[in-house]
Amino acid sequence: MSPAAGESKKIRVAVVGTGEFGRNHARVYRELDGVELVGVFDENPERAATVAAEFQTLVLTRLEELPRRADAASVAVPTVAHAEVGCRLLQMGLDVLVEKPMAVNLSEADALLHAAKKNGRILQVGHVERFNPAVIAVEPILNHPLFFEVHRLGVFTPRSLDVDVIYDLMIHDLDILLAMVNEPVVEVKAVGIPVLTEKVDIAHARLEFAGGAVANVTASRVSTERVRKMRFFQQHEYISLDYARRDALRIGVKKPGPQPEFGFEKLNAPAVEPLHAELEAFVAASRSRRE
Incomplete structure (x- = not known):
């Protein structure tokens, strides 16, 4: 693939977890150029269906569906599940943005870093500020x-x-x-x-x-x-x-x-939504393969 083609590649993104944070991730992905929101997943199917309907995307019933549908995913599940879900997605070959905090302890954070490095994937933590x-x-x-x-x-x-x-x-x-x-x-x-x-x-x-x-x-x-x-x-x-x-x-x-x-x-502050800029940076890293 030529550099020009890589820079213009459409990134297919899913959102795992459709609470308050996950819903906002879905909203922003729908707004970003060069991004396709391919689906949302949540252990609460009714909540997932509500967010999917709002942003005109699919409800994913199993995480195992993601590798054939998505290039990257946001993980917006409860913090105690960040490492488990994030590592699974990285091992499946997806780039992952995991909401802050990265994990509940250092060993789980290290596990995420190891999974990203081992599988050659982009891992970003959602420090939106x-x-x-x-x-x-x-x-x-x-x-x-x-x-x-x-x-x-x-x-x-x-x-x-x-x-x-x-x-x-x-x-x-x-x-x-x-x-x-x-x-x-x-x-x-x-x-x-x-x-x-x-x-x-x-x-x-x-x-x-x-x-x-x-x-x-x-x-x-x-x-x-x-x-x-x-x-x-x-x-x-x-x-x-x-x-x-x-x-x-x-x-x-x-x-x-x-x-x-x-x-x-x-001071002159740019008129941008922080979450929009954060997810745009994640998509750019996924597209260019640069951390």
């Missing part, structure tokens, strides 16, 4: 930030209760922090408690990095309001980032001195 316009807007101005304050709060819903709030919500911010600081974590101090479930529902962590950066991160799924914010401080300025509004504000020293003057700049 990487594609948030606010995150994209601040990337060019990162200048060794040294202090972070992060809050991710949500109203309680009966969703993702198979894992604690760290895997459910805080994991987004940990992923972004590791990318922004790009240094080893040397110390973690954390506390969390269960409130409405048997797992940790609210948690706070303090991370210290090798270069001196410090991050305070709070996550809660038992809040009365929805908050998705990060503030970070670097030399002569601080940046306020709102994931929910998808915007960022830069506040910096405009005129130094005993009584410095400050300037405010709203």
